[in-house]
Amino acid sequence: xxxxxxxxxxxxxxxxxxxxxxxxxxxxxxxxxxxxxxxxxxxxxxxxxxxxxxxxxxxxxxxxxxxxxxxxxxxxxxxxxxxxxxxxxxxxxxxxxxxxxxxxxxxxxxxxxxxxxxxxxxxxxxxxxxxxxxxxxxxxxxxxxxxxxxxxxxxxxxxxxxxxxxxxxxxxxxxxxxxxxxxxxxxxxxxxxxxxxxxxxxxxx
Amino acid sequence: xxxxxxxxxxxxxxxxxxxxxxxxxxxxxxxxxxxxxxxxxxxxxxxxxxxxxxxxxxxxxxxxxxxxxxxxxxxxxxxxxxxxxxxxxxx
Numbered sequence: 001x002x003x004x005x006x007x008x009x010x011x012x013x014x015x016x017x018x019x020x021x022x023x024x025x026x027x028x029x030x031x032x033x034x035x036x037x038x039x040x041x042x043x044x045x046x047x048x049x050x051x052x053x054x055x056x057x058x059x060x061x062x063x064x065x066x067x068x069x070x071x072x073x074x075x076x077x078x079x080x081x082x083x084x085x086x087x088x089x090x091x092x093x094x095x096x097x098x099x100x101x102x103x104x105x106x107x108x109x110x111x112x113x114x115x116x117x118x119x120x121x122x123x124x125x126x127x128x129x130x131x132x133x134x135x136x137x138x139x140x141x142x143x144x145x146x147x148x149x150x151x152x153x154x155x156x157x158x159x160x161x162x163x164x165x166x167x168x169x170x171x172x173x174x175x176x177x178x179x180x181x182x183x184x185x186x187x188x189x190x191x192x193x194x195x196x197x198x199x200x201x202x203x204x205x
Numbered sequence: 206x207x208x209x210x211x212x213x214x215x216x217x218x219x220x221x222x223x224x225x226x227x228x229x230x231x232x233x234x235x236x237x238x239x240x241x242x243x244x245x246x247x248x249x250x251x252x253x254x255x256x257x258x259x260x261x262x263x264x265x266x267x268x269x270x271x272x273x274x275x276x277x278x279x280x281x282x283x284x285x286x287x288x289x290x291x292x293x294x295x296x
Contacts, residue, residue, distance in 0.1 A: 031289060035281055042277040043269055051264075060276065067280055071288070143270045148260055167261040192222035199257040205249060 012170040019087075020080040027074055034074070041070045044169070045091045049098075051144075051164050054153050058098040065094045088165065088179045151201035159194035166191055213240070217247050225254060 022040065025033035045066035049059035069090050077083055152160055165176045166187075173191075177184045210218065217240050223229050224237050241248040269277060 031285060034285060038281045038284070039277060042280070046269060046273060046277070047264070047267075060273070063273075063277060064280060067277075067284060071284060143267060144264055145260070148264070163261070167258055168264045170265060188222065195222060195225075195254050195257060198261075199253045202257060202260065204253045204256050 012172060015170055016081065016084060019084045023074060023077055023080040023083045027077060027080075029075075034071075037074065038067055038070060041066050041087060044087060045094070048088070048091050048164060048169065049095050051149065051152055051168065052092075052157070052161050053095050053099055054149075055098070055102070058095070058102075062091060062094045062098065066091050084171070085175050085178045088169070088171065088175070092161065092179055147202060151198055154201045155194055155197050159190050159197065162187055162190045163194040163198060167195075211244075211246075214244060214247055217241075217244075218250070221247075221251060221254065224251070225258065 019040075022033065022037045026037040042063045045063045046059045049062035050056060053059070053062075066087065070087065073086070077086075152164070155163065161180060162176055165171045165179060166173070171179065173184050173187050176187045176191075180187065182190075217237050220229060220233065220237060224234060229237070237247075237251075241251055268274060
């Protein structure tokens with residue numbers, strides 16, 4: 001047992017201050033500052049979208065969306081310290097839009113060629129299994145531990161988003177409440193359940 | 206929490222997340238730690254949650270995968286070139 005609290009929130013304060021400084025510099029119109037901010041924004045958007053929604057193609061679209069919206073927004077910011085919650089809210093909304101579109105999609109696509117049968121096998125072209133990992137999966141495996149990504153995807157979305165914002169991106173409870181639109185008490189409750197579920201999914205004793 | 210949870214574990218289980226987040230006063234931390242010394246189940250849960258959170262913590266500092274990063278950089282350059290004009294090449 002350790003005697004001290006286990007979570008270092010001082011680094012979260014540092015990150016928040018870094019964002020505010022980056023926004024102040026970018027708002028002056030200085031190109032290199034703008035480049036740094038826009039790269040940071042895309043990193044956030046890509047990681048969040050991939051971990052919360054789980055689709056690499058969508059993550060790149062969400063990244064582009066965040067890039068454009070930030071560029072349009074940065075000159076209008078009156079409170080740089082509020083930028084971070086604005087960014088995550090923007091990214092969350094873009095992810096939700098993507099998810100709504102996916103819900104309307106068929107779960108698989110029939111080949112447009114007529115018939116689609118594989119001669120002599122009795123199978124259709126779409127049934128052919130591909131045992132190799134898709135290139136996207138290989139790319140992701142080299143980035144974030146597949147075990148963690150799979151475990152996160154097994155959580156209910158409302159719990160997953162809270163866990164990603166708080167534990168991975170380091171937002172405060174209040175910031176998570178602002179981004180997700182639920183009360184701080186509700187954030188804490190979901191976070192606790194999400195932690196317990198994630199531990200179970202990861203089969204950590 | 207399950208039906209087999211011991212009554213003395215209930216308040217500890219309710220406070221574990223706050224404990225891990227450093228939101229409890231020192232006296233409460235001492236109470237939880239003293240309980241965990243004699244309760245293997247709660248001690249295992251605390252350590253397991255701490256290990257789980259440890260896995261999450263490093264992810265935010267990972268740079269984007271190289272191909273994605275290259276596309277992101279190209280998008281930034283194109284946006285800024287279109288909006289501000291290409292940076293002048295110094296001879």
